[in-house]
Amino acid sequence: MAPSQEPALAGVKPPPATLISLIEVHALQVLLFTGRQPDPRTGQAGKNLDFAQHNIEMLEMLKEKTQGNRTDAETRALDQYLNLARLAYVEAVKESETDDTTQE
Template sequence: MSEEKDPEKKIIIDSDWKEQVRQEKENLKEEPEAEPSSPPLEPEPEPEVASAPGAGQFPPADFTLLISMLATQAFAAMGHIPDPATGQASKHPEVAKHMIDLLAVLEEKTKGNLDPQENAALESVLHQLRMAYVDSK
C-alpha cells in the first residue's frame, strides 16, 4: 500500500487542461472561417435517409417500442415474419430464444418500475413469444 517504495508509480495531474482549451478556442476564433455557409451553433440538417420512399419520422422512444422491437426480432427469428430483403422466412431458434431471454431480463430488472400499461404489454408479449417458441420447436 505504500506508494513511496515504487518510484515508477506516479500520479500525473494535468491542471493545465482548462488553459489549453481556452487557447484552442481563441485560436479557432482567430482563424478565418473555412465554411462561411455553416454557422457553428446551427444544428445539422436531417439525413436524406428520412426522405427515402417508405421512410417516415421515428416514433417516440419509449419502453413499449423497445418491447416491440425485441418481440419483432424474436418472431422473425422463429420464421413468423419474412425477411424484407428476400421475402423468405427463416428459422433461427437460438436468436429467438436470446430475444425472449432479453425481454425476460427487462421484466426482471424493471419489476415495480413500470406503469400498468407497460407491465401488461411486457407480460403479454413474453407470453405470446414463449407459446410461439414452444410451437415452433
C-alpha cells in the first residue's frame, strides 16, 4: 500500500538531490527560525534563535567538509546563503534584545 500524500503535494516531485538544494534547505530554516519567513503551515512568523544558529552551524560545517569538492556555482551559493543566514540571525538577535528592553 502506498503512503498517503497531502492533496497539495499530490503529483509534485521533489527537486533533484544536489548540494545547492541541501544548502537552500538549511538557509530556509534559518529564515523560518529568525521570523523572516512565515511558517508555510500556519502563515505565522515565529522565532527560535537556537534552531536558527544550529542551521547556520550546519551550513558552516558543509562549507568546511566540502572544501575543494564544490563547483564554482555551489561555492557562490553556499557563500551567499551563509551570508544571508548570518545577517538574518544578527537582525533577529537585535530585535529580540530590543523587545526584551522595551518589556522591562
